[in-house]
């Protein structure tokens with residue numbers, strides 16, 4: 001487990017721009033050393049803000065988009081093209097404007113897809129897709145993602161791992177269906193903590209006042225069942241990217257006040 005490091009930016013716009021710049025560097029470096037990169041996208045306001053900032057970044061074309069594998073950390077289990085789907089929002093924010101290789105883009109199944117309304121079967125199929133992409137050297141039946149991003153919800157949820165729901169307790173499977181999520185829609189698909197922890201780097205994104213309490217709880221030693229964000233860490237790095245509003249309730253030992 002790699003202990004959390006914090007980077008606090010002035011506001012959410014700057015946080016999104018800085019995170020986008022960081023992601024460009026990470027992907028370019030991975031492509032230079034290995035030939036390709038793999039990234040797990042998150043939904044939510046902060047994740048989409050980062051993608052929009054990436055779309056607007058002049059350096060975005062330093063990325064070889066055709067050699068980038070994209071996966072998702074979670075999905076709302078609604079029909080294809082539904083505006084609530086994380087992939088729909090990601091396409092609008094960035095993906096439709098860059099030359100990705102469609103074979104390397106791996107959205108989670110929709111509720112009108114081959115598994116119909118069966119979110120558990122759809123989750124299992126995604127686990128199989130991940131396992132096929134994993135190499136023997138990988139640390140779990142998922143690829144060694146270079147960067148796995150997670151938006152932190154106001155209730156400390158990450159991906160679709162909500163406090164106290166069964167998915168956050170999963171220790172074997174890499175992807176599960178979620179039923180009765182407290183945030184709509186209630187049916188979802190999510191990577192589990194073991195899959196998340198197989199990533200080289202996990203970046204948690206938290207901007208805005210409504211994330212302040214969640215960040216403070218998750219970073220103050222809470223258990224992962226009560227505060228799923230506390231259980232999300234990467235093998236080499238766990239990075240919390242915050243804005244000042246989201247950092248405003250952190251203990252001073254973690255985020256000392258700025259010098260005058």
Ligand SMILES: O=C1O[C@H](COP(=O)(O)O)[C@@H](O)[C@H](O)[C@H]1O
Pocket residue numbers: 042043044045046047073074075076086150151152153154157158159160183
């Ligand atoms: O529903 C979801 O919420 C979280 C956080 O979203 P935010 O709008 O509060 O930032 C997101 O990370 C997750 O992917 C998504 O499905």
